[in-house]
Structures are given as C-alpha cells and as structure tokens.
Amino acid sequence: MDKQYIISVDLGTSSCKTALFNGEGVMVGIASREHKTFFGENGAAEQDPNEWWRGACETIREVLWKAGISSQQIAVVGIDSQSSAMIPIGRDGEILHNAMIWTDRRAVMEKKWIDINVGQEILTQINGNRNDESNIAPKLKWFKNNCPKHYRHTYKILNAAGFLAYKLTGIFSCNLSEGGLTQLFDVEKGEWSGELVKACELDMDKLPLIYQCFDVVGNITAQAGDNTGLLMGTPVVAGAMDAVSCGLGCGITKEGDAFITGGTVTALGVCTNRPVRSGSLHVYHHIVPGTWCNMAGVDFGGGNYRWFRDKFMQEFNSDSVYEEMNRMAEKVKAGADKLLFLPTLVGQRCPQWDGSMKGVFFGISPNHGREHFLRAIMEGNALTVREIMELLGKEGAVAKKLRIAGGIAKSNIWMKIFAEVLARPLYLAECEEATAMGNMINAAYGAGILNSFQDGKKYLKFEPVSVEEANAEKYDRLYGIYTKLYPAMEEQFRELAALQL
Template identity: 30%
Template structure:
C-alpha cells in the first residue's frame, strides 16, 4: 500500500496526517507552538518551533501507524500565509518570522504608496496594498535591519522553511508567491518594479514551483531526525486556504466555503483569473484558477483570547471550548444585544484597517460571561456577512456555504452563523481542513486520480446542513446595522489610540 503525508503549519498548531490510499486517514498528530507579541501590532514566531513540532508529529504518526517509512511516497506541506522569514545561505533563520498578523510596517506602507501607487500595485498583484502582505514587511527588514539583511540569502514563507528543512531546497509554491504582493500575476514572475521600489534584490526571492511539483526528496539529515525515508518525494505545497478550499470543492464556478480557525477566511473559487479590491486574490491550485477570499484576522482567535484571559485558559482535559459552548447554550440562549468588533489584531477584509481594535459595545450590569462569549461568536459572524456582502456587490450569487475548520465543530456557533448570513451552512463529511486538500494533491501525484480536483469531486460528501434559527434572523439584521455603524463611528478613535 502507498501512503502520503499532509502537514499543515497553522497559526497556532502543526497538524500532520498520514494518509493511506483512498485517501483515508491512517494516523494523525498535532502540536501547538508559541506566538510572540513583543510590541502592540508586532506578531512573530520562532521558525524552529514549527520544525520541532513537525519532527515530533511525524514521529508520532509513524509510531501510531507502524507504517514502513519507505511506503510513504510523497509529502505536501501547507501553511499560514503570508510571512517574512530571512535566512542565510545555510537556511538558518536570521530573525523570528513576521507572520500574517503582524502590522509593524505602516511607515513602509506609506512609502510604497507614494513611490508606486495603490492602483499600480493592484494592477500587478491583484491585491490592494496592505501591511498584511510580504512587500511592506520585507521593506521593514531592509530599512530597520540592514546588517541582518546583508547576511540574507533568501526570504522564505512558512512552508518554504519546512520544505527547506526536509529537502535542503529553497522554494516557494505559486499560491504563496501570489500572496507576497511581489509577484506579477499576469506574467507569472517576480516583479522587478516592486522589488526595486523596496530596495530588494531579485536574488532574495526563491524559485517558484507549482503546488504539485516536486522540489526534492527527504534529505539524510531530515530522515535521521524524523524517521522518514530518503526515497520520499516532497512537493512544493500550498497556502492553507488553497488546500482547505480544495477539500471543500472550492476551485471553480464561484463555489463558496469558509475556513474557520484562529482566523476566518471566505473562499470563492474560479477557473479563471478574477480580482476584486475589497477581497484578496489567491492563486488556486489549477494553472489559471483563482480563489477570491475575504480574510478576517481573529475569529477563533478572539474566542481563544477570551478563553485564556477571562475563562481560565485551557484544561488538562482539553475541554475548554466544549465548556464554553455549553455555557452559552445554557446562559445565553438568545441574541446577545451586545456588539463585539472582532478586530483583536487589526483587520483585513473588508475594512483593511491595521489600527482597528477589538471592542465590546452594550455591556450592562446584568451582562453575564456567557453573553459576552456569545457576542464574540456573533461579531465574527457579522464580519463574515460583511465579506459575503462584498461578494454580492461584484455579482457573485450566494446560495449556501460549506464550513470547515476547527470552529465549525461548535453547534451553537454554526446556528448563529446561519442565522446572521440567512443561509444554510453545509458541513462536509470529511473535515480535515488543509491536510485534506493536501491528501488530494498527494493522491493525484501517486496516480490514484487524474487531478486533485477529481479527487475532491469524488470525496466531497455533505454530512449535515445547519439551518438559520428563524427567531434570531430579525434581531441579527438589526444588530448587523449597528455593527457596521459602530466601526465607522470608532475608526478615528482607533487611530488616536494607536498614537498614544
């Protein structure tokens, strides 16, 4: 029997799944790691924590499954994106990685805006200028860490670092390249104009590979650390959203899904190039495909903040979210009438405001903890509706939505979501997220299917449909109007707070 590995490096957790033919899960493991917040709006991670977690997870799935490592034919790695990780010629990190939540490069944003212009950047990259992307943060390194950048050989993405540790090859897949805001999406190459604008040399950028393209085999050093075989091929991999979208059938025809975890992302699939200013462009798995997406910074991240700051944190039993859901169902049975703005790390789509902040509006002396937690769920659902409204504005019909990812395990959250967006929510039978999509890429590479999309079509089955709660629809319509006006009213106050 042939086996493959799908490894996803998320914002908080590495997930590693060993697949047998089918593809079917043979064994899985996951491990959390730390996010560093040295200053407000600075968000970074130690890349060696990713690698240590990957090594541990691979060893766990090998031990659980008793599979001979030589039977693992291929590995694909997906990850959070975008990020900026400068490494030297030996692949050694020169600094912690600045991950997608980081917002330190606001000065660089203004410089690039002046030098290049927002329209030109959108024309070249399919995305509006924002500190979310690699471009501004690469310039931050060049302006603030010049001695470090003199030693820099390559700037890697998250999965690019893991792929280097596995193979010794510097690489970037084309989906990650499309999120750097340095890649010309029309000519399919690095933009010399944008590199020159930030003072970067073309040599800093790794070679671009297709998602399903091999970059090498597992090296002897990696094999010794992980227990893998040097005969195993490593593919270029993909952005987590591209992989998760593939699992959910989002690759053509305007199909829509939401990948919900630490962040939440609305995914809309097309088999052609499509761009929109209020949404983000991400290259799909196919050669000419697109995933338009509305990325929200802190969906599950907002609830995790409440859990850790005000709910006592995680327990040894790992049952904190089950207890949160139960408390809401018992103590906050109806719409909360509290507005929560889920901007705990600024916000991306559709407001694109790095200065926005998390806010509760409407607390009173009778407010209980469960109502505050429900309001967090409601606020993230309002943010989802805000992004779906952007899709409607550009003519994308929304009939229903497939929901996948960690937060889709909460029944109460799903009911709130369906009621806010006034649409059915469908849950897939297989809900592995990005590793599930990677399994389709691997299966196609091993010859089980003609393409990853064929694998997705064969495997996608709907397990359950969640309907809106009729009694909640009208209150949520009214609360959504207040939600939108609340941000507009507080926008300047957020900017003032940042300057204090």
C-alpha cells in the first residue's frame, strides 16, 4: 500500500462517516454527517437516500481536503452500511420511495402472510433467518401492496451500500453479506433463491446481481467524480454490511473468532465455517470466503445511550457530554444499586423477536439518580449480549476469542462492564473505527493491494480489558433475575401495544 490511499465510506443508521487510510493502514482523516430518521405511524422508520448521498459527497471531499490528498492518490473506494434498508429505484435511477430502514416495522401483515404461506421451516432451511418485519421480503411485499404503481415502475431494489455503489459507479448491485437478511437468499449457495422469491410472490428481475464483498463492482463515473472530488475511473468495491466490516476490522477471519460491535445496535457475532440455521439468530456471509457471521444484537443498544443524552443531559456541552455521562456511571458500583434496564426501546429481534417490547427500568427506588440510570443502561446492554452469547453457543457458534469495537468502545467504564458481565477475556481494538478499518481491508484486498485477509491483520492491535472478579460475581447473580424480566412482562407488552388511547 506504499504511497496509496484508501477511502472508506460507512453509511450507518445515524450518520455517514468517511475515513481516509494511508499506505501503512493508518487512518489519517475522518469526517461525519448525521442524517435524519423520519418516524411515522404503524412503526414507519424512513431515511432519505439523497441525504445519504449528500453526506457521502461532503465527507469524501472533507477528508481529501483536510489531509491535502489529491484524488489521483486514491487507489480504491470501500463501502459499508447499515443492514436491511430497502430503496426502490427506477430504471433511470430515480428514488421511488424513501429508504425503509431496519427499524421500520410496518410490514406486520406481510410478515404474517409469509408465516402462513411460506413458513418458517422453509425459510430456515434455505435462508437461515427468522421471518421479521425488519427484513427486506416483508417490506418489499408491503411496498407492493401499498404502493403498487411505484412497485411496477421499480427497476431494482437496493440496500444502503448498493445505493451508494450505484451513485458512485452507475452499477446496480447487492453485496454478499446483505443477502441473508433479505429472506430471499440461499445462505448456503450465496445466490437469490428462486423458490423463496416465487413463494413470496415477488419479482426476481427487480433484484440486483450479487457480488462478493471485495469484488470491484465498477468505477467512479464522471458525475460521481464531480460530486465527490474523486477521480473518474477509481475502482469501487461492492462493500459489506457494517457489522461484518467491523468483524474484519477486529481480525475476525476464522471459526471461533467473535466480536462485539457497538453503534446504534450492539451486536455479537461469531464466525463459523458453516451457516447456523437456527431460525432465531441472524446468519449471513462474512467478507472472508467460506465463512459466515452468526449474529444477534441489542437493536437499540448504543441508541439507548444516545436517547438518554438527548432527553436528560441537555445542559451539558455536546462536545463533552459523553465524558460526563461516563463519569456519572463510574461513580456507581456494579449492579447500579439493583436497578435493571431492558434496552428494548424499539422492540427486539433475537432472542425475543417481539416488536411490542419497550424499554423498562426495573427496581427504581428514591436512592436512584441519573448516574444509576446511566449505569443501568450500560449494564442492560451487556446482560443482553451475554444472553445472546449463550444462545449462540447452544446453536454451535461458540465464541473462543472475543474482541470489541465501535462507538461504545470509546467508554472505558462500559468496556469494563462488558468484560465483567461476560466473564471472559475481552480485547479492545486499538483503532476506534474498526468498521472503517475492516472496510479498508476489504477494499484493499479487492483492489489487489493485499494478497489475503490474513495480511490485513498486520494493521490491527488489541489490548485486554481489565476485570474485577467481585463485580463479575455480582453480575452473575443479577443475570438470573434479568433473564426473567421479559417472560414476566411479555403479555403486558403486547396488551400495551394493542391499546388504543
């Protein structure tokens, strides 16, 4: 990678972030733009793809300008993105509907239709994933049922990474890692399943070609060059889901390697040499050929912390608010004075698969202040990840080496809580932007700069997270109570969701 630079564009749930890496695999620049989510009736959650594109263009230009790098020095562009966004695109590239993102829960009736007319058994056998409103197939059926004219005029259905790849290259694509959560994909063969597409009464010709994550899908067009400042002809790889990019950035390349990624979603992934078809966990191709990521996560994990910031920490400067939140949480002993938190503000997929779930603080007393609630949020995330880790292990995806990265990894107290709750060695990625690092390694391999994914590990460093055994014992006792909370409230969650006020 001597004298070559790589652009990494990360299109997350809350922001578009572009990083610039030099020839030694060191990040030399980063820029970010937040984008809005529009919440509506019946669980609607949309984002404007045009806002994504503006964010990508602005951040690419910014990192080049700040680093003083010429576009001629860029060897390749990598992309990763939030999963399960659905964007219908017309033949001439027009956006026919806002992106229905992964938190969109409108497709309740379509999900039930698939349950009845396709069945979870067939889905598990072919696709491996649970039928859920957040996935592409139910959302695409919702779009067909509710926007029939736009559906007829749809040329291709794209996900978020595919949309950026199209805007950069003019090529319609879907990367391999995104296939699993479409529910229209054969997780073993790595191709669209004609059987599932037909069973869901959808159209195969509206689905784009599948590319390996590291495949060069196309080159920067003249128009994209004008918008981004990149040189026309610069190669662009197909990209990957943000979670698997983070996995690669944590050195996850073989069976038993495991990682926690903490952004809006706090997810645990375990790498295996075969897909785990449980029908409960998420399963999709990893970037590394011949491996799969078996994952589940706290659907609003880091989002819970951001929610608390926005609602209850307004008096603090935005530049220092997270530092203050961490200081508050550090003042409280392990267990948050018996205050527990279910981190399910937007419902929960694995392990409960219940969209009616809402967040719960359990055990509130007059002694509890903001600091206790903050610590409980951190601990609730970690306790849920432990529950997921145990479920993965029962299904054969055993975590042997555990690493952690992402936004939550910037908090030392949160890392310590994770290590103590999980009661096993945990290693923190030195690079705070592990997702961007994995994206860079994927792009470098795709462009022929790296000979193997193993070569990419030379850029990675980790340090162990310290643990207090006394705290680990406390969390072990709390965990037994924590896992009983959802079963005790399951009926009330659904009654509340159905209540008309």
